Amino acid sequence: MDITLQQVGYLYAKNSPFEKRALHEVDATIHSGSYTAIIGHTGSGKSTLLMHLNGLLKPSEGIVKIGDATITAGTKAKGLKEVRRHVGIVFQFPEHQLFEETVEKDIMFGPMNFGVDKEEARRRAHELIEQLGLPKEIAEQSPFELSGGQMRRVAIAGVLAFKPSVLVLDEPTAGLDPKGRREIMDLFQVLHERENLTTILVTHSMEDAARYADNIIVMHDGTSVMNGTPEEIFSDEERLATYRLGLPRAVKFQRDFEKLIGRSLSKMALTEEILAEEIAKVASEVGGR
Incomplete structure (x- = not known):
């Protein structure tokens, strides 16, 4: 399911004394089956853009196309339920x-809200409990008795249970330790590949954008300013700096290493x-001389 934004703008509290522009002239295309990262400094418009991806917000100007659905300022709320069935947000x-x-009832709630019968919703809940690495007996426990990591996996299962074709991730590893962050991000990568999802990651982490995404959209002051592969985006260090963004740690180390060895x-x-492999190649070449 392709998602296209054409000259999208958004005003909070429109036509009031508190009116504030959050987005202007945003153009972007997210192709079906891709893994796209949306990056930008705090206040760049990432979160507002995210809420346009399943109709939580409707554009003040421009057009958002999600599959066959077209969303404009005048789109009625009743026409958005089908969009939300296809686009899940974590x-x-x-x-x-x-x-x-x-836990079982919490995971079942989403699919049943979209018309899935109770037994099928229960089957999906137990299947996801297993897929997300949770113990089977957790199904009958209160979600509020679980550890933080388990609670997060249950919440993710609740989104996956209605089988969205597009999965939007809003800083999904916030508050987790490094081990927990890597486990959750690797889990999303497996789901992306296994379910052939269109995955959209909104993140402050240049490392996650570089590791997982095959396309990156850069937001700055409410508009899209760069769009390309990770290699294309992170090859332009000077331009990224003007948007108050840096390079992933591995790429920054690579730049310093290249200056050191002169190549x-x-x-x-x-x-x-990849950095370790590339350095090993250089060491092997030097050692063979």
Whole structure:
């Protein structure tokens, strides 16, 4: 399911004394099956843009196309339910959205709200509990008795249970330790590939954008200013700096290493693993002389 934004603008509190422009002239295309990262400094418009991706907000100007659906300022709310069935959003701290008395019921709520019968919703809940690495007996527990990491996985299961074709992730690792962040991000990567999802990651982490995304949209002061592959985006360090963004740690280390040895590595090291491989190649060449 392709998503296209054409000259999208958004005003909070429109036509009031508190009117504030959050987006202007945003153009972007997110292709079906892609993994796109949306990056930008705080206040760049990332979160407002995110809420346009399933109709939580309607554009004040311009057009948002999600599959066959077209959303404009005049789109009626009743026409957005089908869009929301296809686009699932995992917000920051999704565990704060848990509310049912058991884990099973919490996961079942989403699909049943979209018309899935009770038995099918229950089957999906138990399937996701297993897929997300949670113990089977957790189904009958209160979600509020779980650890923070387990609560987050249950909340994610609740979004996945209605089988969205587009998964939007809003800083999904906020508040987790490094091990927990990597586990959750690797989990989303597996889901992306296995379910052939269109995945959209809104993040402050240049490392996550470089490691997981195949396309990056850069937001700055409410508009889209760059769009390209990670290699294209992170090759322009000077331009990124004007948008108050830096390079991923591995790419920054690569730049310093290349200055030290007086030559370029064979490819951009978007991750620490690639960086280690490239340095090993240089060491092997030097050792063989």
